[in-house]
Amino acid sequence: MRASLIQIAVDEGESVNSRRSRVSSLVREVAGRERPDLVVLPELWTTGAFAYETFASEAESLEGPTYEAMAKAASDAGVWLHAGSVPERDASGDLYNTSLVFSPDGSLAASYRKIHRFGFDKGEAVLMGAGSELVTVRTPAAAIGLATCYDLRFPELFRGLVDAGAEMFVVPAGWPARRREHWTLFARARAVEDQVYVLACGTGGTHAGVPQAGHSVVVDPWGEVLAEAGDGEEVLTVDLDLAKVAATREQFPALKDRLLGVEAPPR
């Protein structure tokens, strides 16, 4: 399986509409040039994850303009597209940080509402509702578990995804530069403890005065970093051998030694 992560620079000064059409073109261009099976975009790339004051004004219904543009980009490009996340407004007016995954025919394969909202007593944590469901998507190449940004700090979510069959975690993010070390550390930790591929796609540039970490990263099930971006706009393309997930779990069967949170301890 080949995957391309597009680390978008969410800079002030570019309108949401122009970024949406620029990103749609980028998806087509990257798909044509790199020939990936899967393209991944970051969290809240229309607004920026820290532009809290724009969440309400830019929120969309699930099938809003970003959904439409990304569904078309996926089908034009003929790829699986994890379109990152959008600020979603549901029918009752509540906001969620919702990821969208499209299949190559442009239909929605899955959506995931971010469970752990960032900000403690402000920002996303008070403006958006919490998702409550773990989501995995089965593509022909891999079973993909979905998580978003701050979720990376909560290993129990990822263990739940592994129990649901995930062989790969795709994590769109808008992680800030000041905690970049944590970002890479968590991406590698989740890969090692769950013996999966981790594709973590962040934003570059600066928005709402917050310099972004960038450094999107792809980690294999042994914890090796296969590719890592810098801090600007960049595309990372990697070939993934999904057989490595089963091989790692067989050679080093630590997941079988779990005693807590499993119904019947295996030994």
Ligand SMILES: NC(=O)CC(=O)C(=O)O
């Ligand atoms: N922005 C986030 O969702 C997460 C974050 O910044 C962190 O450090 O965690």
